[in-house]
Amino acid sequence: MQTLRLSNISTDIRRAASLLRAGEVVAIPTETVYGLAANALDEVAVAKIFAAKGRPADNPLIVHVLSPEDATPLIRPGVVDKLTALSAFIPGPLTVILPKDNKVPSIVSGGLDTIAIRIPAHSVARALLHETGIPLAAPSANRSGSPSPTCMRHVLDDMDGRIAAVLDGGECAVGVESTVLSLCGEVPELLRPGAVTLEQLREVLGEVHVAQAVLSPLREGQAVTSPGMKYKHYAPKTRVVLLRGGSEAFAAWCNTRDCMALCFAEDAQYLRVPCFCYGSSGDYDSQARLLFDGLRTLDESGFAPLIAAHAPDVIGVGLAVYNRLLRAAGFELVEL
Numbered sequence: 001m002q003t004l005r006l007s008n009i010s011t012d013i014r015r016a017a018s019l020l021r022a023g024e025v026v027a028i029p030t031e032t033v034y035g036l037a038a039n040a041l042d043e044v045a046v047a048k049i050f051a052a053k054g055r056p057a058d059n060p061l062i063v064h065v066l067s068p069e070d071a072t073p074l075i076r077p078g079v080v081d082k083l084t085a086l087s088a089f090i091p092g093p094l095t096v097i098l099p100k101d102n103k104v105p106s107i108v109s110g111g112l113d114t115i116a117i118r119i120p121a122h123s124v125a126r127a128l129l130h131e132t133g134i135p136l137a138a139p140s141a142n143r144s145g146s147p148s149p150t151c152m153r154h155v156l157d158d159m160d161g162r163i164a165a166v167l168d169g170g171e172c173a174v175g176v177e178s179t180v181l182s183l184c185g186e187v188p189e190l191l192r193p194g195a196v197t198l199e200q201l202r203e204v205l206g207e208v209h210v211a212q213a214v215l216s217p218l219r220e221g222q223a224v225t226s227p228g229m230k231y232k233h234y235a236p237k238t239r240v241v242l243l244r245g246g247s248e249a250f251a252a253w254c255n256t257r258d259c260m261a262l263c264f265a266e267d268a269q270y271l272r273v274p275c276f277c278y279g280s281s282g283d284y285d286s287q288a289r290l291l292f293d294g295l296r297t298l299d300e301s302g303f304a305p306l307i308a309a310h311a312p313d314v315i316g317v318g319l320a321v322y323n324r325l326l327r328a329a330g331f332e333l334v335e336l
C-alpha cells in the first residue's frame with residue numbers, strides 16, 4: 001500500500017475524512033502525539049489499526065470525539081456527568097475511562113466493558129472529527145512498543161506502506177501521550193500520567209489514586225487496570241538506562257562508558273559523549289516535548305550501544321516523562 005502524505009491542511013482534511021469514512025486508517029496530529037485513526041464503530045477498520053501497529057488485541061484503543069455530547073452514545077447512560085465535571089481539562093490531553101455502551105465494538109475496548117474517551121484540542125484533529133462526523137479510535141501512531149511519533153517523519157519511519165495516509169500537522173506541542181484517568185471505581189485512579197497533572201486532577205477531584213504500575217513494574221500474574229501497562233513500551237532499539245542524580249554525577253557515569261546521553265541543558269558542559277539535550281532539568285514541558293524525538297534520534301545515530309537518560313523529578317509533567325523513561329529502560333534505574 002502506498003501511504004499518502006497529506007500536507008496541505010486546508011484541502012487535505014476532506015481527503016483524510018473521506019478515507020476514514022471509507023474504512024481506511026489515517027495517521028493524524030493531536031496535541032499529545034500522532035494518532036492512528038479509524039472509524040471506532042467499524043470493526044474492520046479498527047482491525048486495520050491493530051494490524052498496522054502490531055498491537056496485542058487485549059490492549060484497548062482511545063476513542064476521540066468533539067464533545068461530551070458526542071461521547072454520550074458511546075458510554076453507559078447517566079455517566080456523561082463524570083466527563084463534564086472535568087471541563088477544566090476538556091478539550092485537552094486527558095483520556096477518561098468510563099463504562100461503555102454495548103454499541104461500541106469490543107475490538108475497540110480490547111474486550112473490556114469500559115471505554116477510553118478523549119476530546120482533543122488540536123485544531124486539525126477537531127476539524128477532522130467535525131468533517132467525518134464519526135468517533136475516531138486512535139492509539140499512538142508507532143509500531144507497538146516503540147517511542148510514540150511527534151512529527152510526520154516519525155510516523156513514516158514506522159508506518160510508511162502500512163496505512164492509507166498521514167496528515168501533517170507539524171510537531172506535537174505536548175509530546176507525550178494523554179493522561180489516562182479511570183472514573184469506573186469509587187475513587188478516580190490515574191492509570192497513565194500526562195500533561196494534565198496529578199496535582200491538577202487532585203485540585204478538581206480531591207482524592208485521586210495512582211495505579212501501582214505508573215512507577216513500578218507489574219508483578220508476575222498481577223491483574224492490571226490498563227492493559228497497556230503490561231507491555232514494554234516507548235523503547236528504542238538501543239538499550240536505555242535511567243539515571244537519577246546531579247549533573248556532575250550523571251556526566252561522570254556517562255563519560256566512563258560507551259554510551260550516548262539523553263541529558264539536561266545543565267549536563268552538557270560536563271559530558272564527553274554524544275548527547276541529545278531534552279530541556280533544562282526543571283523544564284518538564286520541554287522534556288515531554290522532546291523526549292521521543294530524543295530517543296528516536298539517538299537510536300538512529302547508532303553512535304553507541306547504550307542510551308543513558310537523565311531522569312526528571314516526579315512532579316507535574318515530570319511524572320509523565322519519568323514514567324515513559326522507566327518503561328523505555330525496562331525499569332533499569334541507577335541512583336547516582
Ligand code: AMP
Binds near residue numbers: 062097138225
Ligand atoms: P495509546 O492509545 O497507544 O496511547 O494507548 C492507550 C492507553 O489507554 C493504553 O495504555 C491502554 O491500555 C489504555 N486504555 C484504553 N482503553 C482503556 C480502558 N478501557 N481501560 C483501561 N485502560 C485503557
Ligand code: MG
Binds near residue numbers: 140148
Ligand atoms: Mg501508544
